[in-house]
Amino acid sequence: GDSVTQMEGPVTLSEEAFLTINCTYTATGYPSLFWYVQYPGEGLQLLLKATKADDKGSNKGFEATYRKETTSFHLEKGSVQVSDSAVYFCALSDQGTYKYIFGTGTRLKVLA
Amino acid sequence: EADIYQTPRYLVIGTGKKITLECSQTMGHDKMYWYQQDPGMELHLIHYSYGVNSTEKGDLSSESTVSRIRTEHFPLTLESARPSHTSQYLCASSPRGGHEKLFFGSGTQLSVL
Secondary structure, eight states: OOEEOOOOOOEEETTTEEEEEEEEEEEEEEOOOEEEOOOOSEEEEEEEEEOOOTTTEEEETTTEOOBTTTBBOEEEESSSOOOGGGEEEEEEEEETTTOOOEOEEEEEEEEE | OEEEEEEEEEEEEEEOOEEEEEEESSSSSSSEEEEETTOOOOEEEEEEEEEEEEEEESSOOSOOOOOOOOOTTEEEESOOOOGGGGGEEEEEEEEESSSSOOOOHHHEEEEEE
């Protein structure tokens, strides 16, 4: 079945450092790919999405490119802030069932 | 932005009690989901619904039940709570069609003593 694998955390960075959180997937068909963010005590909210190969999703300085050849959707940000500290989830939507498959989440901590 | 509401936010109850976690959305979404989030953060789908009178069990076996009598309402019920049910429960919804984003509620943190 479909699956999502993302790098384990926690990831600890200094403010203004470069961020990469790796995400790879396996899927039949052509899923859409998502990054969600969860701040402490809250539900998840969509950070960005891409619906087809080579699409780049971007939001709030974060970006990720849908790479079909490497089945990857890595999240990047050039300069992180303390306010980016949260848990980040990579996810895909299954084309056949419309169910969503989530990775295990990566906790990011940014130090001032 | 999210118009999906969960109550209560926090609930502490004793073993054996019956509880219902409420979830409502005002967006007219057909699809609704319940996820259980463990302390390690991983999300597990326990129930979903594609419309009124449609409910399915998710990937994680759960002793809870759900109902979908109205489009906007998707409550989750535990007939007899146990300490193993202690977890964060997240409700989500999405519009009809594939590949749409999920809208999440703020969650209910349940503690069973």
